[in-house]
Amino acid sequence: MKRETIIQNIKIRSGKDLLDFQDKSKNRVYFTINKTILLQIAKYLFNDANARFSTASGVDTRKAIEILYHFAVDDIGLFISLRVTLEKPNLEIDSLLGLFKCAEWIEMEMHEMLGVNFKGHGNMKHLLLKDDWPKGNYPLRRDL
């Protein structure tokens, strides 16, 4: 699928939930979307655009937790990043585990490092931190 087609389709499917679009370079695009349509866009990318879920990165911007979901469309070399902002203290978002299994570990990591809750994941135990790590202590948060 062509680069412009994918970008247009994401814009159309996002509608008013598309908050920003950054065409950084030929192989790097960033969409800022409302968290309510994340599942829908991820589904489009995985099922229709033949994109591969590469990884997700969460960051504490002090006001909120910002998560970037990174998808790779390998046949055209395009790397699409979906930016979702979760306002504190409501740090909850849909899990992508229902779409593909490779979301499992990264969501567990973001949960234990940043305290984000992924609705529907079902297995939010510690992946990297020890089991008796103090509750409420999220290493990558900036409020420490």
Next chain:
Amino acid sequence: MSRKIIPIGPYHPLQDEPEFFKLHVDGETVVDIDIELGYNHRLIEKISESKNFDQVAFMVERICGICSTSHPFAYVNAIDDLLGVKPPERALYIRTAIAELERIHSHLLWLGLAGHFLGYNTVWMWAWRYREPVLDIFERVTGNRQNYGMMKPGGVRRDMFEEDFPWIKKTLKDLIPKLDMFKGAIMDDPVIRMRTEGVGVLTKEDARDYGLVGPTARASGVNIDIRRDDPYAAYDKVEWQVCTHEGGDVFSKAVVRILELYQSINIVIQCLDKMPKGPIDSGIKDIPPGEGIGRHEAPRGEVVHYIMADGGNSPARHKIRAPSFMNVASNKKAVIGETISDATIILAAVDPCYCCTERMAVVDYKTGKKMMDGQDLIKLSQEKTEKIKNKLGR
């Protein structure tokens, strides 16, 4: 039959790097697997926020010993992406040559360990023996056998010298008959084929579902390679091919890695032949606020580094995703339904490189008795090979 749990690890039987697999076994068949990571998790991403951008390149090198240049490569790609600038041409060729030399030594390392694991200690000894000249090249060029300190934001830290090129090319060309020998030994040996064909199969659908990358994905017929799909450094300036195989089994994974060895030698020689003269460093002084994403096709697959800069001297956020983070999870699919004696070669076939690691405890959860440890499982695998050899009258 009663279910038992056989833990493998935390010292992974193949590479003695910690990783904890709990196999749930019904008789001889694996019916479930728990994968536990993280005992030696170092939170490198947080440490990165307290290092300056130059120091980060050294620090990420130490994430992994075998593919120690892969993380710095993805990191400097992320900085290039953030700045929107390309380093000097000579630096791009040097980066490519170093990365491909690393692929050669990494694949040879895996080949040796896989051989040991299957009971072919000769393959082990010879693969590691012919790995030595590659490490000698590294020592000549970078001063080290690993942790080369070559990648630098804006270029490379050290130059390569044309007077070394004839010796480097000769060393690599001398390796080719040895690769022919390994290729023949592995692909023509009926016992190795019996141990690895149809074992630990991952289909194309599994590859998509688990987001597999690298040789693990290419062995399932998934034609992806960051070097070709999202070219960087000098990969689009030299002739080479992506290697795939259709079987999805352990044998296919071995074939892909062996074929990649030939390609890597070819790429390094072309880089040396085509290397332009000129500076090796664009002299970056400051990193302005912004974001950058850098990717590199490491020996194990796609490495992704994401950098967020806020105008200061250190990354505001540094996300690192190693390829094994995707590939190791697929063991859940690959090992279920297989026998215990095949479990360990299947777990090793993704060429795991554990950035997050573990420690050892091996007990039968019902009786509390010690069942098997890593060495027992290696022995079990080697014994299976002996049995097959005897059956075939070898």
